[in-house]
Amino acid sequence: MLTLDFEEFAFELKDGAVKHVGPSNSAATAKLYDVEGVEVREFGDKRVKLAFADEDGNEVEVALFPEAAAEVARGIEALEDDSPVFE
Known part of the structure; x- marks a missing residue:
C-alpha cells in the first residue's frame, strides 16, 4: 500500500x-x-540507492550518501539487538 x-x-x-x-x-x-522486495545498489559515483516495492507494483527509491546509508545500517543492527521485531 x-x-x-x-x-x-x-x-x-x-x-x-x-x-x-x-x-x-x-x-x-x-x-x-507491506514491502515485498528490497534492493540495495550503487547509485552514481557517490551514493547508495535503496529500492522498495510492494506486491501491487508501487515503488519507492531513496538515494543516500554513504554516511547516511551507514547510519541506516547501524540503526537496523541496533534494532536487531534490542527489538522483539527481530525475534
Missing part, C-alpha cells in the same frame, strides 16, 4: 500534460507498506 500526502500542491492538467503550478515551498510525504 502506497500513501502520498501532499501539502499545498497545485497541479494543472492541460493537453495531457501535468504541470506543477503551486508555490515552491510545497512538501510531500510518501509511505510504502
